[in-house]
Amino acid sequence: MDVKQAVMKAATYVAEIESLTQSGADEMDPIELLRAMDFAVEGVRFDETGQRWLIDVGFVRKWDRSRQNALAGLSGTPVSNMDKRTFKEVIISEESGEVVKYGASSSY
Amino acid sequence: MAQVVAIDANILLVYVVGRRHAEYLGIKKHLKEYMPEDFTTLCQILERFDKILITPNVVTECSDLLPDSSEFDDARSFLKELLLQRRLVEEKYISSADVVMMRQYSFLGVADCAMLSLVNDDVVLLTADQKLAREAQMVNHCSINFNHYRRFI
Numbered sequence: 003m004d005v006k007q008a009v010m011k012a013a014t015y016v017a018e019i020e021s022l023t024q025s026g027a028d029e030m031d032p033i034e035l036l037r038a039m040d041f042a043v044e045g046v047r048f049d050e051t052g053q054r055w056l057i058d059v060g061f062v063r064k065w066d067r068s069r070q071n072a073l074a075g076l077s078g079t080p081v082s083n084m085d086k087r088t089f090k091e092v093i094i095s096e097e098s099g100e101v102v103k104y105g106a107s108s109s110y
Numbered sequence: 111m112a113q114v115v116a117i118d119a120n121i122l123l124v125y126v127v128g129r130r131h132a133e134y135l136g137i138k139k140h141l142k143e144y145m146p147e148d149f150t151t152l153c154q155i156l157e158r159f160d161k162i163l164i165t166p167n168v169v170t171e172c173s174d175l176l177p178d179s180s181e182f183d184d185a186r187s188f189l190k191e192l193l194l195q196r197r198l199v200e201e202k203y204i205s206s207a208d209v210v211m212m213r214q215y216s217f218l219g220v221a222d223c224a225m226l227s228l229v230n231d232d233v234v235l236l237t238a239d240q241k242l243a244r245e246a247q248m249v250n251h252c253s254i255n256f257n258h259y260r261r262f263i
Contacts, residue, residue, distance in 0.1 A: 004136050005145055009262040033263075043257045045240035048142045058240055109241050 003096055008055040009043055012092035015101045016041065016059055024064050039063065044089065045109060053096040058107045060089045114200075115156065116163040116228045118237045119171035119221065121256060124152055126172065126192065130184045138182075140175045143238075151259050155236060162199045163228055167221035169193065169201065202228060214245050229253060 003011075017032035020039065030038065045058035066086035093103040117125075127134055127141060128149025135144040156162070173189065176182050192199055204224040209215060212223045222242045226249070229235050235246035238256040246253035 005143055006262050013262075043260065043262060044255065045238065045257055046143045050139075050142075 003055070003094070003099055005046055005048075005055075007099075008048075008094055009046065009057060011094050011099065011101065012043075012055075012057040012059060013041065015092055015104065016061065016090065019104065020061070020063070036061070040085070040087075044107070048096075054102070055092075055094040055096065057092045057094070058089065058109050059092060060087050062087055113159045114161045114163055114233045115159040116225055116233055116235045117168070118225050118235075118239065118242065119168045119175065120238055121152065121236055122164065122168055122172040122189075123175050124148055125156070126176070126189045127182070127185045128152065129188050131181070134181075139177050145260075147261055148256075151261065152256070155254065155256075155259060161197075163233060164199065164201050165204055165221070165224045165228070166201060167204075167224050171221055204228070218242060218245065 013036055014032055017035050021030070021032075021035060024035075039061040041059065041061040043057065044060050045056075047056045048054075049056060062085045066088065068085050089107040089109070091103070091105060091107040091109075092101055094100065095102050123140065124135065124144055127138075128146075132146040132149040135141050135146050135148055169189075173186075176186055176189070193201070204227050206220055206224075209220050209223045209227065212218075212227065214226060215223050218226065218241060222239065225235060225237070226242065226245055229246045229249040231250060234250050235242070235253040236256060237243050237246070237254070240255055240257070243253060243255035247255075
């Protein structure tokens, strides 16, 4: 497997998992869903000993989008207009090509 | 004012190998995480800067990552040529004793902390290591996680 294949596998897996929990997401094309989620690859590492790909990804779930408007902070009340980004680590076996682990990224 | 970019060992490795054998990216040892297109992307990023900043730790690590086989003799030669271009590449020594006192030493290590210490208002860091990129962006928000520019699809 090369890095492109590994990243595609990870991205597809994330789209499949996230489409289960976000309403309307299951009707979207996976690439479309990933774009809507501001999906990005944060890091890629190949573990030579374990023959595994460790891919760190980040994305924003629909309910984690900031709902604050641009002027919300004028009242003096602390607000955040930043989306909350989720970071995950996808581990893929080089031998089987399958995702063997999907969980919180150890880098964040 | 000169635009300066500090780069880590893996970025230097991709550049050095890519300049001679971009086809090795994705195939050879220590290069599996990369692809030939990464060299093109890297060059496009580096073109924005006037000077590259590195540390002895980065050069040593890059040299160690270059496989011993004769296939990489020309990449080793290019590394030597690059280091001798003093107007383009500046090597800065950072004391390890100073580096281990940094807060980030507990999760970044000596080489990465030395790179991080170079980042300021005038120097950005280019790395594919997300932890290092994040710390560098807290100092200079223009620092770059190389993965954000790579074209995987």
